[in-house]
Amino acid sequence: MFDLGWTxxxxxxxxxxxxxxxxxLPGMFRTLGRFTAKARNMAREFQxxxxxxxxxxxxxxxxxxxxxxxxxxxxxxxxxxxxxxxxEKWEPKKPSGPPPSGATTTPPDQxxxxxxxxxxxxx
Numbered sequence: 076m077f078d079l080g081w082t083x084x085x086x087x088x089x090x091x092x093x094x095x096x097x098x099x100l101p102g103m104f105r106t107l108g109r110f111t112a113k114a115r116n117m118a119r120e121f122q123x124x125x126x127x128x129x130x131x132x133x134x135x136x137x138x139x140x141x142x143x144x145x146x147x148x149x150x151x152x153x154x155x156x157x158x159x160x161x162x163e164k165w166e167p168k169k170p171s172g173p174p175p176s177g178a179t180t181t182p183p184d185q186x187x188x189x190x191x192x193x194x195x196x197x198x
Contacts, residue, residue: 095103129135
């Protein structure tokens with residue numbers, strides 16, 4: 076509720092010591108502690124009453140249904156996200172076998188020996 080550090084509490088204690096005096100300071104802190112405890116109990120009771128009223132009105136079921144509707148696991152979005160991630164990382168593999176018929180992947184080597192042309196002999 077309040078965000079007080081040790082230095083703030085020390086400063087409040089010193090100011091209270093000066094203003095109230097050392098004689099009445101313990102009684103004042105005791106009264107302050109009782110008041111704080113009563114305020115916390117009242118807040119706890121109020122919260123319990125609100126929770127009971129919400130249970131009676133069926134709000135917990137509605138809240139649960141809404142949470143289930145918004146749950147990505149229930150909608151299958153987690154599998155969709157996994158598939159999208161896998162697709163982004165996917166790289167097509169280069170073929171390792173012989174190229175398909177009629178397709179050449181590399182130009183023929185110019186230093187390779189060419190087959191000898193066939194000649195017809197009249198014999």
